[in-house]
Amino acid sequence: MSLLADAFTILAILAGIGFFAAGTAGLLRFPDTASRLHALTKADHLGLGLVVIGLLPQAGSLANTLRLLAVWALVLVASAAAGPMLATLTRRAEPET
Amino acid sequence: MATAAILRFTLLAALWIVLAGHGWTDLPVGLVAAAFATWASLSLLPPSQLRLRPHSCMVLLLRFPWAALRAGLQVARLALDPRVSPTPSEVIYVPRLPPGRARDAFLAYASLLPGTLPAGPDVSGGIVVHALNGTAGVLESLAEEEARFARAFRLDD
Numbered sequence: 001m002s003l004l005a006d007a008f009t010i011l012a013i014l015a016g017i018g019f020f021a022a023g024t025a026g027l028l029r030f031p032d033t034a035s036r037l038h039a040l041t042k043a044d045h046l047g048l049g050l051v052v053i054g055l056l057p058q059a060g061s062l063a064n065t066l067r068l069l070a071v072w073a074l075v076l077v078a079s080a081a082a083g084p085m086l087a088t089l090t091r092r093a094e095p096e097t
Numbered sequence: 098m099a100t101a102a103i104l105r106f107t108l109l110a111a112l113w114i115v116l117a118g119h120g121w122t123d124l125p126v127g128l129v130a131a132a133f134a135t136w137a138s139l140s141l142l143p144p145s146q147l148r149l150r151p152h153s154c155m156v157l158l159l160r161f162p163w164a165a166l167r168a169g170l171q172v173a174r175l176a177l178d179p180r181v182s183p184t185p186s187e188v189i190y191v192p193r194l195p196p197g198r199a200r201d202a203f204l205a206y207a208s209l210l211p212g213t214l215p216a217g218p219d220v221s222g223g224i225v226v227h228a229l230n231g232t233a234g235v236l237e238s239l240a241e242e243e244a245r246f247a248r249a250f251r252l253d254d
Contacts, residue, residue, distance in 0.1 A: 019169050026176035034227040035185045038214055039172050045209065046169025049162075066115045080205040087208075087227055088217030 005057035012054025019047030033090040041079045048075055101144035106135040142198070153249040160245075161209075168211035175230060187216070188232045189223040190239050194252060203246045210242060 026039025052072045059065040113127035175183045194200040204215040204224060213235060214227040228235045247253040 019173055022169075022173035022176045026172055029176055030183055030185075032185055034214055034216060035183050035229055038183075038212070038227075038229045039176055041208070041214075042165075042168035042211070043172040043176065046165055049165060063115070063118070070112060070115045076209065080209050083208040084204055084215040084217070087214050091216045091225060091227075 009054045009058055012050045016047040016050030016054060019043045019050065023047060033094065034087045037083055037087055037090075041083050045076060045079065048072055098139075098144060102135055102139060105138050106131055109134045109138070145198075148251040150249055150251055153245070157245055157249045164210050168209070171211050171230065183229050184231050186228050186232050188226050188228055188235050189219050189221060190215075190226045190236055191221075191223040192243055193240075194243065194247060199247075199250065199252050202250075203243055206246060207239060207242060210238075213239060 020043070023039045023043030026043060027036050030036045030039055049072060052068045055068055056065060059068060110128060110131040113131055114124075117123055117127055175181055192200050192203065194203055207226070208214050212229045214229070216225045216227045219225050226235065226239065244253070
């Protein structure tokens, strides 16, 4: 059972790292600031979500489980608030894109 | 107001305890932080009645991981596959929700959905939405999501 949990953790975290890498590739490759915001928010959310899901079997206690989920939720809420604000400011600063 | 303040303080203090633990030495700092956060929360978002449809809320909540997965996969494909590249564009979306908190909450939610990022108001009264990969289906999908959002929070009565 522990081996299964460890394997799940490794797979989920590797997948999460893959999405973080994709987000970073998007940051470098995408042509405009708003597209880079898509990369940094959407791919990284999924990456963080997979890392959190992967760590849940290792959490060991309800407190640690809640802490991991709270970190994920706070990141989602913060970027849902900040993403549109940054996109709005960018559009004002770069009206041609 | 007092009930809202007590409820928000309790939730924020609970969030502090979840994040920082419940050690007696840290707790006073957490309670002071929760008090300031409650004050900021009440100033920025005065209490109002939140009406939910539990079933529609659950649908919204359960659909979210699927939307996050599709959004992440779309970005990953566009970022990593050298044969494709994003075709960013902007569309004007006119939400059915009136300007205000409900519309702002929906736009924040929409920023987490695949391919769309609200980017501020347009002169015509609509919202400029940055679409990552073309505009096909963007307006329809936003309208569907808005209808789901409005159903969940009883904004469509």
